[in-house]
Amino acid sequence: MTTTEHSPTAAGSGASASQVFRATHSATDTAGEVSAERVDDVARALLRAVHEVIREKNVTYSEFQAAKQWLMDVGEGGEWPLLLDVFVEHVIEDVAARTQNGSVGSIQGPYYLPEQRRVDSPATLPARPDEKGEPLVLAGRVVDLDGNGVGGAELDVWHADDQGYYSGFAPDIPEGNLRAVVVADEAGWFEINTVRPAPYQIPTDGPTGNLIAAAGWHAWRPAHLHLFVQAPGYRRITTQLYFAGGDWLDSDVAEATKPELVLDPQPGEDGRLHSTYDFVLEPAS
Template identity: 65%
Template structure:
């Protein structure tokens, strides 16, 4: 049983997410942005804030409380958590309007690059006594015209049966339930792992205080994170959920989509099996 001492703190999770984000220039989006674009977007954001203040007659004490909260978010390093939970799903929604192929979803704050590369039929790295129902996740990576994409990378990561991610919970070994699976010549993969649990985003920091003050819940439904890459094709980043799962209809991150729900079937041995194919758009 995971103890309170083992549980990830908001500050610890924020620091890990911030470090991972800063380590990748590609993910940071360091390309120059035209001044006209900065003016248009930032002016619209500020107008939205100003309009909200006027509409809801925000008082000085409320303004000062908001200022203190924003300062705390920065001091604790929780910006990756806050942005990925409450903002990223809309960014992904806008991006999807111009994309074809497999539906995307948010990346979330728990991605860690540089994981172990594994063969097309593999077991994700895990502890000898890893808890959870055995799960086999298999499928094929193809181009939009159906051409199999051999050698594609299926970068997969997920929480354990207690809802914790390696790299963010101190009791988990590095790389636990993470890996980059290389598809075979027919673009196929078969991954053995355990079914993840729903998880509660860290609530001991300012993001948790906001959720409590607003009367929201902090839960995400169980899911697999998958980032599928192939040379010459647009990378698909998505999350796959489980039919009938708790919080599926009230995800705090608002990231679920009907097209992304798996329905695993017991194969008679106690192992649940599910198949999902990925279709990538050429660049």
Template identity: 70%
Template sequence: MSTTQPSPTAAGSGASATEAFRARSHAGAGGTSQERVATVVKAVLDGVHAAITAHQVTYAEFSAAKQWLIDVGEGGEWPLLLDVFVEHEVEEVAAQHQQGTKGTILGPYYLPGATRLPSVATLPMRDDEPGTPLVFAGQVRDTTGEPVPAAELDLWHADHAGYYSGFAPHVPAGNLRGVVVADDEGRFEISTVQPAPYQIPTDGPTGRLVEAAGWHPWRPAHLHLIVRAPGHRPITTQLYFAGGDWLDSDVAQATKPELVLAPQRQEDGRLRSEYDFVLEPV
């Protein structure tokens, strides 16, 4: 793929992520008690106040932070900022009382309504899709070890240059996205290409923060999945690749040892990796 392809901007990615977020059904805080809101918000503000005191924040620094927050809002980057720097901690709290496969962050690049595919399938892709062919196979079971028939694996990932369909102007809609329906034994086999690591968009206020702090903006290569079936708690997770760049320093702090694949090269040149999912009944 040419390196001169148009790169998605932070504003464009932010607008797409915001639209996708609003299109999904979220409970929000409507059912949260006044006492709970007061407790959590006060704790957040107490943390900010403590940081200001501990680090003797100046008015100039406060003004810079205020302008940065305004820029984040005007640039539509709240989904990017919160998904990269906050969501991993919310997910860790949720995981404390959950069983089954390890979860991790959803991230900003999920889009609902992907093409439904059979248990043995190839993700939608361009005729000349670049990248190393990858076969991803496994089984979905419940916590007792029983297969979960017709479980759905909603799978999406970046292409071999690190771009997501729906967020990069040169990538066709629906590319490398699909909902694979497992067979009667919960088994699946998905053909795709190995994704690449990618930078979070750095041309907006989130990128300026990363640069000002001396951090790097990279995420390791990964597959995104939501695995679901009626009567079971859905799992939102990501699967990474052993030996990959940025695996130990993910800017989103979302990697976990249990979620690292070790693909093996097959005689036909394709990589193959197997991973079984365990869903918790509800």
């Protein structure tokens, strides 16, 4: 595996996230599906909300100009994926969940990279020979709403390393490190061997960090595993799994944690941490 050339800065992470987003989404993906009436309704509601905040908070011209400059800086710095994924996506996910059954979801975040190595379960995520971190085993089953195993279900897994950095978004980490698409067996059972990730601070050296500092917020996310869980004919689950007792679990800057998504790994006789979690897929609409 080759090492990345990205920097773990706001600009580097923003550029990587923007590149991935543009490669996997097209402006025309939904353009034909959204009516002019829907655009009018949502856009007017959004603008009304902004206008109401300005009136309620007596926003001054100097504050307005500072906000305008900040919005320009966000765009020029390529930080829109970071900003929207951290501060907005959890609400989009909450709205989507109103009509969904099956396992609880969470946000995707900006650090997904497609087309990772496919490995059959039981699987070990690609890692450096000297990968640091407590060995972790996540096992479980992918089932349908009736409890039947979904054979060959795919679990696209990615997470930060022991220092809180993601491959593809930080220097000197091999491409594909701690990322893989794990294929469950014919009964839906899976086992994923990896290391426990660390909490991490979102990049704060750009305009998103300037906002966080100006508002007196913290920039930390609790340690978590990212997963897409999918199979033909079923709705894909996008979720994150957290760890009981972890730092920032109750004050996630992205507000993406949910009680149903918290693991409680226990030490096994083999010296590794073990946790189980089952995923329930619903039919695609």
